[in-house]
Amino acid sequence: MRAISFAAIIAVFLAGSVRADAPEPIELEPIDHVAAELVIAGVGGNELRFTPATLEQLSTYRVRTTTPWREEPADFDGVLLADLLRLSGLDTVEQIRVTAENDFATIIPRALWETVPVLVATRVDGRAHTRRERGPIQFVIPMADYTSSPVASEAHLVWMAARIEAE
């Protein structure tokens, strides 16, 4: 009995130590998305084109977190950038360039996706992500990782993402 109580305490302790905003695998039912496209230029010149719907055909995850533009936490659903890059063969490059629909561009080093879970979100709070909410395709980093990482910066939280290529 005593052993069971001790195990329970350890379990509670361990459960408490798991971050609440860590990505959790999730099964997503298909929904209608805003028209958008993410082009990934692979190493060999091949381009992979994803709409929010085709992105969601990969392994999807949910992250509940705030962002610099959201005081209240929201559930973001999408795929992991690391999975996406592995799929396109860009996971071994030193850094990638991400360009947004509004022509914003940023450089993301490999250290970021190897140390921090970067979610390429297509839904927020279960709804299709809109541009006015910084969708339809937005890079989201759990706030705890974002603040603790020496690599992550606000420029890496790209919204309206449109293109990924090796830098």
Added chain:
Amino acid sequence: MNAVASKPGVMDRLSGAFLRRSVVAGCVITILTICAVAAYYVQATVNRLENTHQSFNDRQLRNGYVAMSDVQRLVLILQDAYGNRSMSAQAAEDFSAAADFLYVRTDTFRRVQHSGGYMETADNAIAALQRVQALADEAIATDFRNLSYLSKELTARAQFARQALVAFLDDMRRLQDQLLLKQSIAVANQRLVILITLSGLSVLGIAATLLLRREVSAKLARREAEARVRHLAFFDPLTGLPNRVQFQDRLSELMKREAGVALLLVDLDGFKQVNDTHGHAAGDAILQHVATALEKVVAPYNGLASRLGGDEFSIILTRNDLQCLKGICQEAVEAINQPISYEGETLSVAASIGVATDRQFSSETQLNADGLTRAADFALYASKSSGKGQFTVYDEDLERQFIERRQMVEELPSAIADGSLEFFLQPKVHLPSQLVYGFEALARWRRNGVIVPPRDFISIAEESGLIADVDCRVLNDATRHVAAFNRQHGTDFSISVNFSTVHFTSRKFIWIVKDALESSGLRPELLTIEITETVEMHDWDRAKEIIAGIHDLGVRISIDDFGTGFSSLAYLRKTVADEIKIDRSLVMDIETSDPSRFLLDAVLDIARNLDLEVIVEGIESPKQVDIILGMGADSAQGYYFGRPMPGEDALKLALAEHAQIAQKSAS
């Protein structure tokens, strides 16, 4: 002392200043103040920079430019549609996306503005963007039905937004310029603060380093001085050999922990002559030569050679087999005797050695360092007595003499006090008449019923410092006795008493003679003080002063043993003696040797020329009497006229002779 002391240097004054607590406290406070002021100044500069940086947000600057682009994108799409008189589906989709871009941009602009400091131009720009956004939303909501109105209105609102954004961007540029200026000033100020701080700390650091160096130098000098003092405490500076202190320590230590210890005491023969003839530098060279020689001799035997002082050296060996020790002594004597060259001249000295080992000690002698040293010294004394350049091993026979001598030293003071120290009288004769006119008083010690001759105890008295007491005792007893005899028998016998040169260093001696005359009642002219040179006279001025004092009492002065002392001729030149007593060594061969006769005749001639009376000592035959009479001598003394005998016997004998002569003359 202060007059010759040099002025203190900068470092001395600095060191002196740092000995004061107030100066140290002042320096510490100065350092802390400099650091605090520097830290405060740097922090204030950083705060000002942070405030400016908070106002100037480079993201906001970008927001302004991008917002302008987003507005321009809307205007272009709408103007294009107005030009075509219709809005295509693709254009509508692009317009909607552009409206979304502007929405998000304005939202971002607003958030950044709210999180930063208040800026009116930013608020104006956001408001202008929101008005553009509202018109874009209206156009989408109305499905672009009134393109003319929308185009004109959007152009107007875009123009207004552009002006607001330009004003905002101008403000941002100003902030950017301020930021750059403040950064430059901050860097310059920091450089100044750092320079001042570094300068202050450098000055203090240099001062501290110099003081540290000085302290370290002083410490090293102190250590060297201490080492030098330690060396001087245990080593002789001239020869580099261990000194007497170390010799005694090592000997005592060895005597405690080891059996088989030998001590060799080495004394140089003829060293004084080298010093007197060639100077002290030559003497030093001889001493260094001896030290080197002894070190070489003892090295194979692991011995310790030391210089005890003057021309005395010692060797300590941890062995006591006599055959080996004799070999070492022989080696030492020969090594020391090797001549050395000094300033073109060849110098040499001999050495006498006394050897004592712990093996030769009987139970009567205490076996310790002091006892061993005394024994070696006694053996050395024996070597010196039997000639130069020899060594003597302390053995049973010497030990017997040593013990005897020690006992005599112990007993002599009581002998002087209790009257067992007697005087004998030897007659002095007027040669032409053959009559005794006076006597020489000679000390005798009746010890355990046996008369001890003077040669056996006078040297002991001299070495133990009792010679003055012996001389005074003889003076008092002899003068009292002779004076009483003269009074009783109406005679005028004179009396001579020997006094060592050691008496001629203090005026107290004059009082001793005066007391003896007064207490005995002897007429002063009947007393003669014979100066016996047991040690060389050095302070001639002092001696002449004392001799003059004795002369003033009416007492006569005689030079005893003339011809054998250290400086007989010097006595003739410097003293005011009344007579000289020619030593028997100048007389003993006059019967057979022409040179001896010539020498004696010459001495008598000198004495006559100096108007000195002469007594010839050591006359033992009538032929000698005839010879010295022929030379014109008036007075003599010797066994031929009478041996020393108890005072009363000598006086009665002389009285009887006088009576006989008187009777003969009468008859």
